[in-house]
Amino acid sequence: MSVNAPSEKIERRKLATKPFARADRIFFAVSTAAAYSSFVIIALILIFLVGRAIPAFQTQGIIDFAFGSTWDSAATPATFQLGPMLWGSILISLIGVVIAVPLAISIAYFIEFMAHKTLAKIVTTIVDLLAAIPSIVLGLWGAFVFSPIAAGWAKMLNQSMGWIPIFDNPEQNFLRSPFIAGIVVAVMIVPIIASITREIFSQMDRDIINASLALGGNRESTFRKVILPTAAGGVIGGVLLGLGRALGETVAVLYVLNISFDINWGSVLQAKGGSVASMIISKFGEANPDEISALMAAGLVLFVFTLIINSIASYIVAKAQPWRK
Amino acid sequence: MSNLTYHLRAEDVNVWFGERHVLKNVNLAFPTNQVTALIGPSGCGKSTFIRTLNRMHELIPSAGFAGKVLLDDEDIYGDGIDPVKVRLNVGMVFQKPNPFPTMSIQENVLSGLKLSGRKNANNEELVETSLRRASIWNEVKDRLNDPALSLSGGQQQRLCIARSLAMGPKVLLMDEPCSALDPGSTRRVEETILELAPEMTIVIVTHNMQQAQRVADQTAFFLSEDGNPGHVVEFGATEQVFEQPIDPRTNDYVNGHFG
Numbered sequence: 001m002s003v004n005a006p007s008e009k010i011e012r013r014k015l016a017t018k019p020f021a022r023a024d025r026i027f028f029a030v031s032t033a034a035a036y037s038s039f040v041i042i043a044l045i046l047i048f049l050v051g052r053a054i055p056a057f058q059t060q061g062i063i064d065f066a067f068g069s070t071w072d073s074a075a076t077p078a079t080f081q082l083g084p085m086l087w088g089s090i091l092i093s094l095i096g097v098v099i100a101v102p103l104a105i106s107i108a109y110f111i112e113f114m115a116h117k118t119l120a121k122i123v124t125t126i127v128d129l130l131a132a133i134p135s136i137v138l139g140l141w142g143a144f145v146f147s148p149i150a151a152g153w154a155k156m157l158n159q160s161m162g163w164i165p166i167f168d169n170p171e172q173n174f175l176r177s178p179f180i181a182g183i184v185v186a187v188m189i190v191p192i193i194a195s196i197t198r199e200i201f202s203q204m205d206r207d208i209i210n211a212s213l214a215l216g217g218n219r220e221s222t223f224r225k226v227i228l229p230t231a232a233g234g235v236i237g238g239v240l241l242g243l244g245r246a247l248g249e250t251v252a253v254l255y256v257l258n259i260s261f262d263i264n265w266g267s268v269l270q271a272k273g274g275s276v277a278s279m280i281i282s283k284f285g286e287a288n289p290d291e292i293s294a295l296m297a298a299g300l301v302l303f304v305f306t307l308i309i310n311s312i313a314s315y316i317v318a319k320a321q322p323w324r325k
Numbered sequence: 326m327s328n329l330t331y332h333l334r335a336e337d338v339n340v341w342f343g344e345r346h347v348l349k350n351v352n353l354a355f356p357t358n359q360v361t362a363l364i365g366p367s368g369c370g371k372s373t374f375i376r377t378l379n380r381m382h383e384l385i386p387s388a389g390f391a392g393k394v395l396l397d398d399e400d401i402y403g404d405g406i407d408p409v410k411v412r413l414n415v416g417m418v419f420q421k422p423n424p425f426p427t428m429s430i431q432e433n434v435l436s437g438l439k440l441s442g443r444k445n446a447n448n449e450e451l452v453e454t455s456l457r458r459a460s461i462w463n464e465v466k467d468r469l470n471d472p473a474l475s476l477s478g479g480q481q482q483r484l485c486i487a488r489s490l491a492m493g494p495k496v497l498l499m500d501e502p503c504s505a506l507d508p509g510s511t512r513r514v515e516e517t518i519l520e521l522a523p524e525m526t527i528v529i530v531t532h533n534m535q536q537a538q539r540v541a542d543q544t545a546f547f548l549s550e551d552g553n554p555g556h557v558v559e560f561g562a563t564e565q566v567f568e569q570p571i572d573p574r575t576n577d578y579v580n581g582h583f584g
Contacts, residue, residue, distance in 0.1 A: 116386050205423065208423050208425060208426070210381060210417075210423075211417075211419060211425070211488075212425075212436075213383075213412065214379060214416065214489070215412070215440050215488065215489065216410075216412050216441035216492060217437075217440030217441060218440075218441075221439070221440045221442065222440065225436070225439055226425055229427040230427055
């Protein structure tokens with residue numbers, strides 16, 4: 001009669017079943033294959049890149065390759081070092097992010113908290129359209145329309161604040177600078193950051209915003225002290241995704257930047273800069289096998305770098321908002 | 326009742342959301358330093374009404390308003406009145422506890438100062454008195470720097486009350502402050518309301534009729550019938566409204582025949 005006989009072992013079976021119907025089985029198989037394919041694709045790309053990059057890494061040494069600053073395929077032995085390009089990519093991306101972030105956050109705030117529904121929809125669509133502009137179009141626009149205008153702005157910056165080293169430009173050539181490339185990149189990443197920020201804003205508890213207003217906050221202090229800190233994790237994630245995009249941007253930057261291995265540490269108005277992706281495309285056509293391997297290695301470095309940035313992004317988005325269930 | 330003064334009076338308040346007329350000609354006077362309960366079935370407009378008392382509908386683009394809300398004889402909807410200033414005098418506690426998630430307990434209490442840009446000479450003292458008045462000081466005094474979200478729901482709600490009190494409002498609006506709380510926490514919040522009542526005018530929306538009877542001096546019964554806009558059916562001393570209602574609809578509602 002014992003109700004809880006302790007020695008008796010209860011046999012347990014799984015309740016989850018495999019799909020019975022043929023349609024279900026096919027559907028499951030397709031979904032599973034699709035899910036694993038992204039993993040396979042990444043693995044294949046990595047294997048390909050590593051395989052092709054190994055010769056360059058062997059002759060140049062990984063550290064020298066990534067951080068040295070000479071690229072000379074005619075020398076014997078040929079020297080391939082990526083430093084100025086890697087730094088250039090970072091510099092341009094930073095300029096892009098610095099310009100894009102305030103713009104994108106303002107757009108997201110307008111759409112989510114200020115505009116009427118119809119206007120909000122229109123603005124959302126337009127910002128998404130901005131993301132749909134092919135980068136070659138943006139590159140052409142950047143080269144032929146925007147560069148001369150931005151060069152004018154650069155000149156003004158140089159004249160008023162040239163004593164600050166980053167705005168220094170002794171050659172007075174304001175075209176094809178990291179500054180202009182950064183602005184073009186900013187145009188490309190504003191939609192990414194804006195749409196993620198808008199999503200984060202829309203998921204925010206409206207009661208928190210109401211509470212802020214009820215406590216005598218105005219719109220500005222509510223934004224700065226309540227909305228932004230609460231949304232910070234998500235916004236930073238969006239910024240890092242934009243940064244990932246900016247680092248990999250190729251064609252648009254190629255059209256508006258003078259690629260130079262004479263490293264430019266931060267004089268953003270000077271007509272020389274670097275970009276790993278743009279450098280690869282500009283050298284690919286005339287490269288000998290050794291240089292091809294070096295270009296593959298450059299691609300690998302960029303790939304790994306972007307992968308790290310994106311991983312940090314998803315980590316921050318997931319972890320930085322413990323109050324979101 | 327003749328020697329009562331009124332901190333807050335609503336005169337012919339009407340509210341529209343888009344084309345929908347949700348409140349019609351509401352006239353209520355809230356006696357100084359007393360508790361007034363707003364009761365009525367869901368959708369009767371009582372929550373909409375309480376939000377007119379500190380201009381919280383401002384963020385809703387389609388909201389329309391007519392009438393007057395007099396705070397110490399000044400119309401808070403008058404020309405040139407800054408709603409932000411109004412809200413410094415009229416605090417609000419919401420249905421769901423909503424402390425600021427990124428701030429600590431102490432920062433939440435002081436958040437109003439930060440948000441409004443007001444200065445205060447002694448913040449430590451303000452934190453303590455506000456938390457004491459909200460009857461939560463003893464539970465949190467040793468962990469003021471812990472995140473506000475580490476508190477239980479009931480404690481969070483009392484923290485939200487403390488946060489409002491820190492701004493020294495004359496009027497405190499409470500929109501179903503206990504509807505998300507368990508019975509024990511509800512009792513604590515009700516005790517807090519009774520302790521605060523002698524020093525401030527409190528307006529509380531509640532679904533819970535026992536709660537209205539426990540805490541309120543006056544009760545107003547709101548109703549919105551057959552798609553008509555919400556209006557006040559009966560307003561009087563709580564005892565009278567519950568025990569000898571004049572209107573048969575009030576009688577039906579307080580005795581649980583509908584709603």
